[in-house]
Amino acid sequence: MTDTNISIIGAGVVGLAIASKVSALTDAVFLLEKNLKFGQETSSRNSEVIHSGIYYPKDSLKAKLCIEGKELLYRYCDKYEIPYNKCGKLIISKSEEEDSILGNILEYAHNNGVQDGKIIEKEEILQLEPNIIARQAVFFPTTGVIDSHSLMKRLETESINNGTEIVYGSEVTNIKKINEGYEITVSEQSGSEFSFTTRYLINAAGLNADNISSLTGIDKQEYRQYFWKGEYFSLANGKHKLISRLVYPVPLKNTVGLGIHTTVDLSGRVKLGPNAVFIENNRKDYSITPGHKEEFYQSVKTYLPFLEPEDLVPDQVGIRPKLQKPGDSVRDFIIKEESNAGFPGFVNLLGIESPGLTACLSIAEYVLKLLQF
Numbered sequence: 524m525t526d527t528n529i530s531i532i533g534a535g536v537v538g539l540a541i542a543s544k545v546s547a548l549t550d551a552v553f554l555l556e557k558n559l560k561f562g563q564e565t566s567s568r569n570s571e572v573i574h575s576g577i578y579y580p581k582d583s584l585k586a587k588l589c590i591e592g593k594e595l596l597y598r599y600c601d602k603y604e605i606p607y608n609k610c611g612k613l614i615i616s617k618s619e620e621e622d623s624i625l626g627n628i629l630e631y632a633h634n635n636g637v638q639d640g641k642i643i644e645k646e647e648i649l650q651l652e653p654n655i656i657a658r659q660a661v662f663f664p665t666t667g668v669i670d671s672h673s674l675m676k677r678l679e680t681e682s683i684n685n686g687t688e689i690v691y692g693s694e695v696t697n698i699k700k701i702n703e704g705y706e707i708t709v710s711e712q713s714g715s716e717f718s719f720t721t722r723y724l725i726n727a728a729g730l731n732a733d734n735i736s737s738l739t740g741i742d743k744q745e746y747r748q749y750f751w752k753g754e755y756f757s758l759a760n761g762k763h764k765l766i767s768r769l770v771y772p773v774p775l776k777n778t779v780g781l782g783i784h785t786t787v788d789l790s791g792r793v794k795l796g797p798n799a800v801f802i803e804n805n806r807k808d809y810s811i812t813p814g815h816k817e818e819f820y821q822s823v824k825t826y827l828p829f830l831e832p833e834d835l836v837p838d839q840v841g842i843r844p845k846l847q848k849p850g851d852s853v854r855d856f857i858i859k860e861e862s863n864a865g866f867p868g869f870v871n872l873l874g875i876e877s878p879g880l881t882a883c884l885s886i887a888e889y890v891l892k893l894l895q896f
């Protein structure tokens with residue numbers, strides 16, 4: 524008999540979503556987090572966009588979980604009054620060549636099951652966003668932005684109400700497979716250490732998920748995470764008032780992110796970004812390179828003509844845990860129950876980059892199915 528039934532490592536949005544769902548079905552759920560509060564890493568350093576799932580390869584987990592997750596998330600927000608803004612997203616063209624790409628984007632979206640997109644012409648674009656320059660656009664009206672802090676707070680409350688024990692300031696430092704499950708060693712911020720046993724173990728450790736997998740005993744090359752920084756600059760001098768939606772350029776071939784775009788948060792702040800800077804194995808580099816401001820300015824000034832370089836101020840940085848390095852092809856999320864590797868009851872979640880926020884609730888449901896709850 525183990526001390527606890529299910530242990531989840533990581534109180535980001537994914538670990539919290541899993542804890543809230545699984546604790547509704549079973550007792551003895553533990554959620555371990557090394558920081559003193561939830562969501563101190565990637566879950567609070569992103570664009571907060573509720574994505575539609577248009578760009579991900581058809582039938583990939585990213586596409587499936589994003590499309591399902593978007594619906595679940597809007598319903599969850601309505602139920603618990605979590606603030607969101609279904610402001611819609613415009614992907615704009617600036618040349619004849621880009622006009623034809625918009626058609627391809629729409630077709631790709633339809634194939635993925637995203638039906639709400641439509642091509643709109645200049646006049647309609649200007650009704651939505653009078654201050655931008657665009658020839659045509661694909662408009663996805665159900666894309667939105669969410670207050671991710673309120674979402675995580677609600678998931679934390681629900682988890683606790685369902686009986687989850689959340690242990691903050693506790694870093695998992697060792698994992699040993701035992702007969703009936705796993706023995707976990709935890710270092711507390713006070714310096715003390717404790718161990719306990721768990722029947723099931725879920726690795727939702729975000730940037731650290733590959734290390735947790737290795738600690739358990741699964742150290743595959745294809746599980747290695749590579750880190751890509753995403754920097755943001757926000758709009759100052761009142762210029763944020765000139766834009767109210769998510770505006771994306773047509774994605775360039777072989778880009779790793781979605782191109783420098785505008786993101787509007789619930790407080791009205793407008794951020795530009797994120798870019799994608801490969802930082803290989805440095806999972807702690809939250810510095811912003813001031814020199815990148817010029818790059819940002821050059822890439823948006825063609826469609827945001829009202830901007831001057833001094834309107835851009837350095838804002839936040841987030842780090843994507845990707846499963847690919849430069850030059851590799853796009854990889855899907857890995858969400859896997861590891862019985863085949865000899866670790867029954869252990870679920871690995873690796874490479875949970877975007878759309879992990881949008882998909883948090885569908886990821887949680889997927890994990891429960893893997894564990895047959």
Ligand SMILES: Cc1cc2nc3c(=O)[nH]c(=O)nc-3n(C[C@H](O)[C@H](O)[C@H](O)COP(=O)(O)OP(=O)(O)OC[C@H]3O[C@@H](n4cnc5c(N)ncnc54)[C@H](O)[C@@H]3O)c2cc1C
Pocket residue numbers: 532533534535536537538539555556557558561562563564565566567568569570571572573574693694695696727728729730731732735752753754797840841842843844875876877878879880881882
């Ligand atoms: C720049 C950027 C922009 C993005 N924009 C969007 C977007 O607009 N829409 C969208 O859907 N997604 C977006 N994402 C993706 C989204 O933010 C992530 O997919 C999501 O936040 C991942 O959540 P998580 O819980 O897996 O990871 P995290 O939030 O990183 O949480 C993992 C937790 O595990 C803890 N942990 C790690 N190791 C240990 C240990 N040994 N012991 C205990 N605890 C541990 C960490 O402290 C952390 O709190 C973006 C990501 C980035 C980087």
